[in-house]
Amino acid sequence: MLKVDDINVYYGNIQALKGVSLEVKEGEIVTLIGANGAGKSTLLKTLSGLLKPKSGTIHYLDGSISGKAPQSIVKTGISHVPEGRRVFANMSVEENLELGAYLRKNTKEIRKDMEHVYELFPRLQERRKQISGTLSGGEQQMLAMGRAIMAKPKLLLLDEPSMGLAPLMVKNIFQIIEKINREGTTILLVEQNANMALSIADRAYVIETGKVVVSGSASELQSSEQIKKAYLGGH
Amino acid sequence: MEWLQQIINGISLGSIYALIALGYTMVYGIIKLINFAHGDVFMVGAFVGFYAITGFGLGFFPALILSMVICAIFGVLIERIAYKPLRNATRIAALITAIGMSLLIEYGVIYVRGAQPEAYPNVLPNTTINVFGAQISSQSLFILGISVALMIILQFIVHKTKIGKAMRAVSHDMDAARLMGINVDNTISATFAIGSGLAGAAGVIFGVYYTKIEPLMGVIPGLKAFVAAVLGGIGIIPGAMVGGLLLGVIESIVSAAGFSLWRDAAAFVILILILIFRPSGIFGKNTREKV
Numbered sequence: 001m002l003k004v005d006d007i008n009v010y011y012g013n014i015q016a017l018k019g020v021s022l023e024v025k026e027g028e029i030v031t032l033i034g035a036n037g038a039g040k041s042t043l044l045k046t047l048s049g050l051l052k053p054k055s056g057t058i059h060y061l062d063g064s065i066s067g068k069a070p071q072s073i074v075k076t077g078i079s080h081v082p083e084g085r086r087v088f089a090n091m092s093v094e095e096n097l098e099l100g101a102y103l104r105k106n107t108k109e110i111r112k113d114m115e116h117v118y119e120l121f122p123r124l125q126e127r128r129k130q131i132s133g134t135l136s137g138g139e140q141q142m143l144a145m146g147r148a149i150m151a152k153p154k155l156l157l158l159d160e161p162s163m164g165l166a167p168l169m170v171k172n173i174f175q176i177i178e179k180i181n182r183e184g185t186t187i188l189l190v191e192q193n194a195n196m197a198l199s200i201a202d203r204a205y206v207i208e209t210g211k212v213v214v215s216g217s218a219s220e221l222q223s224s225e226q227i228k229k230a231y232l233g234g235h
Numbered sequence: 236m237e238w239l240q241q242i243i244n245g246i247s248l249g250s251i252y253a254l255i256a257l258g259y260t261m262v263y264g265i266i267k268l269i270n271f272a273h274g275d276v277f278m279v280g281a282f283v284g285f286y287a288i289t290g291f292g293l294g295f296f297p298a299l300i301l302s303m304v305i306c307a308i309f310g311v312l313i314e315r316i317a318y319k320p321l322r323n324a325t326r327i328a329a330l331i332t333a334i335g336m337s338l339l340i341e342y343g344v345i346y347v348r349g350a351q352p353e354a355y356p357n358v359l360p361n362t363t364i365n366v367f368g369a370q371i372s373s374q375s376l377f378i379l380g381i382s383v384a385l386m387i388i389l390q391f392i393v394h395k396t397k398i399g400k401a402m403r404a405v406s407h408d409m410d411a412a413r414l415m416g417i418n419v420d421n422t423i424s425a426t427f428a429i430g431s432g433l434a435g436a437a438g439v440i441f442g443v444y445y446t447k448i449e450p451l452m453g454v455i456p457g458l459k460a461f462v463a464a465v466l467g468g469i470g471i472i473p474g475a476m477v478g479g480l481l482l483g484v485i486e487s488i489v490s491a492a493g494f495s496l497w498r499d500a501a502a503f504v505i506l507i508l509i510l511i512f513r514p515s516g517i518f519g520k521n522t523r524e525k526v
Contacts, residue, residue, distance in 0.1 A: 050410055074416035086411035088404050099404050102397070103416035151416065 001026040001186055002047070002155060007056030007066070009039075009046050016042040018210040019056070024155065024188050029181050031189045031197040031218065033231055034207035040190040041083050043207070044157045047188075048080035049073040060155070075103055079153035083160045083190075085144040089133030093124055096132050096143055100150030110150070117146040120176055138169035145176070155186045162193045174200055194231040198222045206231070239369040241491040242484055247375035247444065249483020250382035254437035255460030256467070256475035257389065258310075258430025264406040264470035265426045267326060271333040272313055274457015275340035276431045280306045280438025281355075281448045282344065288356050295358040295443065299381075302439045303432040310431025311424045319420070337457075344450040352449035355442035378440050385436055386476055389429065393472060398425050406470070455499065462506045468516025477517060 002024040009017040017039050024030045032040050045051045047058060049070035058066040065073050079100075088096050097117060101110045118125035121142040127135060132143055141161055148156060158177065162170040170193065178200050181187050191197035198204055198218045206214040206227065214227065221227045255277050262270045280302045287298040317336045321329045362373045393399040401422045404412040413419055441456065442448045463482045467474025482502055489501045509516065 048414060050413060069418075070413040071416045071418050074414065080414050082411060082414060086408055086414075088407050088411065090407055091400075091403060095400060099400055099412075099415045099417075102401065147415070 001061065002188070003059040004043075004047070005057045005059070007046060007053040007058065009042055009051055009053050011042075016210055017046070017053075020207070020210070020212055021056075022205050022212060022215070024186060026154075026186055027181075027184070028202045029177070029187045029189060029200055031191055031201040031204045032207055033191055033194040033197055033204060035231075036192070037209075038207045039210040040207055041159055042210075044080055044082075044159050044188070044190055047073075047157060048078060050080075071103070074151055077152070077154035078157065079148035079151045079155075080157040081144045081148045081159060081161065083163065085137075085140045087132045087135075087140050087143050087147070089131070091132060092129050093132050093135070093143055094128045096147050097124075097150050100147035101152075103151065113150055113152065117149055120149070120179065121146055138165050138173070141165065141169075141173055142176075145173075145180075149180065149185075153185060155188065156180065158187060158189045160190060160192060162191060162196060170196060194227075198232075237369075237491065239367060240371060241487045243369065243371050243375055245484035245487030246480055247378050247483070248486065249463075249480035250379050251437050251441050251444070251479075252456065252460045252463045252482050253476045253479025254382055254385065254433045254440070255456060256463040256479045257386070257472065258434045259461055259464040260467070260469055260472060260475040261402075261426050261430045263464070264472075265402060265423055266318070266322070266329075268318065268329050268333060269461065270313075270318075270430075271330070271457070271461075272317075272336035272340055273430070273434055274453035274460065275337050275344075276306050276310055276313070276453070277434040277438045277441070277456060277460075278448070278450060278453030279309060279340065279344065280435030281442040281452065282348075282353075282438075282450075283435065284439035284442055285353055285355060285448060288358055295439075298358070299436055299439045302435040304435075306435025306438070307428040307432035310427040310434075313431075314424055314427040319423075341450055341453070348450075350450055352447050355446045355448055357443075357446075359443055374444060378444055381436070381440060385433060389433070389472070392429065398422070402426055459499075459502045462502045462509075465516055466505060466509055468519030471516070471518045474516055474518035481517075 004020060004022045006019045006021050007017055008015065008019060020043060032043065034040050042051065046053055049068055052067045057064055060076060065076060088099065097114055104110055123139055124142055124146055132140065135143060161173050165173065174196055177187060189197055189201065198221055201218040204216065204218050204221045205212050255273065258273050259270065262268060283302040283305045284298045287293045287301045293301065313336060317332050318329060321332060359374050359377060364371050364373055393402060401417045402425065404415065404417060405419055405422045409419055459482060460479065463478035464475045466482060467478025485505065486498050486501055490498050
């Protein structure tokens with residue numbers, strides 16, 4: 001479904017991704033784990049068009065999306081839930097969800113999908129009219145995910161959904177990620193919480209200072225001594 | 236009842252400031268640029284209205300709408316030519332460009348048609364209405380009515396339409412807006428179009444009310460509208476409306492109190508006081524940097 005081949009991405013003169021290649025197949029949950037500053041968020045931003053790769057190709061469905069503008073990438077069915085949620089804090093929950101469906105025209109279907117988001121996240125329905133800046137961190141994460149789903153993505157990019165959340169909320173969010181996946185959305189998940197990410201993923205890539213260093217099935221990586229030491233707290 | 240009259244005059248003047256201030260504040264809200272050429276768009280609007288009325292014999296409303304449309308296009312052109320290439324430049328570079336743009340428009344108009352002022356034709360009936368002993372011209376009520384109507388339309392656009400929601404999203408978080416599929420460049424252009432259209436309307440209204448227009452007429456009202464925008468809280472739309480009206484009323488009161496020579500100074504004294512005591516303006520919140 002998505003095939004990234006040997007991409008190099010720079011911030012000015014600093015190279016953030018060095019020849020990264022990875023693949024996501026339809027229906028999978030693929031996770032990308034690694035330390036702070038390894039380049040995980042950079043990769044997602046490149047996939048969604050916020051950053052442009054200097055070289056390399058990104059193949060998605062039947063075409064190339066490397067270097068395309070974010071709005072045309074959203075149109076092809078890729079939604080990105082950015083790190084730190086980035087909800088529109090000055091707008092209501094409902095307005096945020098409406099913006100998620102910005103490129104869609106069919107108001108009837110948009111309504112239906114909004115109901116679906118409220119089923120996934122009942123808490124959001126309770127707070128429909130509330131200004132989203134006043135939501136808790138967990139609720140904002142739900143809103144950011146709901147907003148992305150409103151675009152009807154085929155591929156959902158999630159950047160650190162567990163960041164700064166209480167353990168119970170993290171568990172809740174991960175259950176919902178699995179549910180979204182079961183409903184037919186492919187997921188590429190970036191996480192620092194490697195344990196949690198590997199527990200729901202099919203496959204995983206480990207990224208270090210801009211390079212993919214290990215990849216394999218999630219269960220393989222979970223049992224690998226090296227990974228345990230570096231990312232899983234060494235138990 | 237002199238006071239009531241002065242306050243009504245102040246509100247009429249203030250509604251013109253408010254219309255111009257809205258353009259300042261909308262543009263600032265979306266790209267953090269003080270568009271110093273905005274006062275000159277107001278001037279161009281006044282001249283478009285003037286030529287539409289005297290040259291083509293249009294009435295007030297057709298001239299007003301024509302002026303708004305031409306100024307909207309003009310505003311988008313300014314943005315595309317002067318500001319868009321500097322989107323990623325430092326803010327000071329864009330600011331200096333805005334000042335250059337302002338001078339270019341002012342002296343461009345002088346180059347094309349000369350610096351002589353024009354007398355605005357009288358297109359609105361002017362009778363005096365007696366309200367509780369105050370003499371109020373029907374024109375000032377009319378102007379107030381049109382300004383309020385335009386502000387209501389603006390509020391509707393910003394809060395209820397798709398482009399309005401996109402504008403608010405872009406002004407809050409440009410990258411997050413991109414991820415929604417919003418075309419940021421088009422949204423910024425739309426903001427310039429709406430702000431400049433309002434300035435064009437203000438130009439025609441100003442011409443009808445004060446009857447004299449000239450190519451440098453945008454400088455002082457432009458600066459005062461900027462003060463009004465800061466007073467209300469720059470980037471906040473209701474702030475520009477309230478700031479404009481408040482500034483107009485304060486100016487009228489200063490005049491009425493016998494200090495009419497100090498009228499212009501009053502606006503800038505307010506700017507200084509606001510910057511010292513409440514830099515975020517009446518409606519602004521002190522933003523805390525999140526770590």
